[in-house]
Amino acid sequence: MTVTLADVAARARVSPATVSRVLNGNYPVAASTRERVLRAVDDLDYVLNGPASSLAAATSDLVGILVNDIADPFFGIMAGAAQTQIGGPGDGSGRAGGEKLAVICNTGGSPERELTYLTLLQRQRAAAVVLTGGAVENPAHQAAMAAKLAKLADAGTRIVFCGRPPLPEGDALVAALTFDNRGGGRRLTEHLISLGHRRIGYVAGPPERTTTRHRLEGHREALRAAGLDDSPAGGGTADGSGGPAADDDRLVVHGPYDRRSGYEATLELLRRAPDVTAIVAANDTVALGACAAVRDQGMRIPQDISVAGFDDLPFSVDAVPALTTVRLPLFEAGARAGRLAMGKENPPPGGIATIAAELMIRGSTATPRD
Amino acid sequence: MTVTLADVAARARVSPATVSRVLNGNYPVAASTRERVLRAVDDLDYVLNGPASSLAAATSDLVGILVNDIADPFFGIMAGAAQTQIGGPGDGSGRAGGEKLAVICNTGGSPERELTYLTLLQRQRAAAVVLTGGAVENPAHQAAMAAKLAKLADAGTRIVFCGRPPLPEGDALVAALTFDNRGGGRRLTEHLISLGHRRIGYVAGPPERTTTRHRLEGHREALRAAGLDDSPAGGGTADGSGGPAADDDRLVVHGPYDRRSGYEATLELLRRAPDVTAIVAANDTVALGACAAVRDQGMRIPQDISVAGFDDLPFSVDAVPALTTVRLPLFEAGARAGRLAMGKENPPPGGIATIAAELMIRGSTATPRD
DNA sequence: CTGTTAGCGCATTCAT
């Protein structure tokens, strides 16, 4: 029924080993023999049996890319970029040579699903795994992740972080590309302060995410430097109380990274502190929701309230007014992560590279009314 | 080095066959034995060898989801939704039971890469493949796709289309979920006509895509019904000339499905026909670019020019003014495709289901100035 | 440069 390598060998009048060598290309084979084999392959319409190949070689051509939310362009852009470096351009024949199969796994931000996917990838003996986006700061989960990643690395799977801080015990992994979320957050708030804003609301992401924490810490650094920090501890959720991380700063509201959260958190912020003159959102999507809320309250942007985002997603420049935000080179970072996963590029010194975030000043922020 | 099923068997003092039966669950095993085996699995931290398992069973737990552009939320939403139905919620243990590995493959809209991915998936003996988004209408490519899909189906891979028209010879595949792009396009233009618009510009997608063609056909249907069609043939690119499908309608400009194309095509449209009072875009992303172009020309939306999109992506309601568009239930469709791929849901009668598109009238369209 | 020989780790017959 199904054509095997042996069939090809028989038709090309060579041994199975030779066919294997031609197909894998990493071994000298006489040109004439290769021709004959390739013709047999085409004649028979042969397709390699991946599982058999992986079993024998003890490695597969799968590369996993883990994302928190693939419906969010933040991840889509990185994942797509990584895939361009991994899948290879194809040879146009559709025959598929030594390509890797780059696959995107959507964890939905759930720690359990993240681990499950890693197990699934481990089971497949994946060649590499790219983990994108912020991590969850739950100690138990972090330990489980570290253990799982160590096992993967042990089995020869290359590990790359993209837009994610390195693990505490950051051995084993090839490379970590982290975004300068803290610096970007700081510069964004500095910008608002320099415009004259003193009461700045902050719509933060989920409290347990590193991305959320780092951006918020940058924000608070800027406030503190300007003598504006009214939060008791100066940031961080490690209050040792063990209870819910009650954020004492009334100007900060946490929520998921989506539009709806931006809308509702902004209404809440406006209720709590009607005197805010600017709102900083956890990311651009949240900022869009914030803008809608501000407008629905009958206020204008930026005349009555300034609004800023983070990431500089493609739609942000088209917002009205165009959104002031912090640009992250998502495509470049994703592509680099892809190359690292393929071993096409050397890891950065120390295994960690920090990727700069650039402040993009646009129309949504201005001098406060007052 | 690496723990195998035999190791587990030894530790549990049973035969390898029994361990296999416990793990696959589809065979009677005494409760006490099962317990012992599962404990051994945990003790040894055993992870099934996927390739070996797939080789022996002649089937894998991989499910492929093909998308044109994962950075575009249109695909991200569908793919993410499909994955929720396939990956399973996980059992929270991270141990990964009988889950499938749902993986997203980004073709970048390239026919070659589409075929390559299918070959790769075929090589992996994928359990199912979901193809999302419009197809390319190149006869050679369509034939190649049909042949490839037939082979996949033959090998037991389930095939599902999502937001994609069925193949001409639509056997072999489990199900096709297609969007009513034509109807949606028609109703959108009807809406504009009913507002009083007579000169309507159209920023279309790439001419070779079914999605582009269907939406444009709907548009032209509406024009024709109103006696406004000024295109010679009444739509379609089948002019038999064999040359580039020169679209004689000066009010239609083709381009990729991105923001930049929307911007530039709109400038071109405005140059060609300064008297247009409305612009319909191929999708919401393109519409955003169109809005920017209109504004950059010093015109207001909708007072000077109405703009409409398609898809109703999450950001569209937050555009200013909110974008009139055609809503496609992307999440629901993706989820259903996922269920079909898993065999969790019966295919629609005839294997084809058309999914309705709903007109969303918002602030970006209004009565023309004149 | 090419053929021969062994497994890779597991699922599945058959037995029992």
Added chain:
DNA sequence: ATGAATGCGCTAACAG
């Protein structure tokens, strides 16, 4: 309900 034996299709030594 469990164990023993066989082979899935391929790659990787090892010869030659």
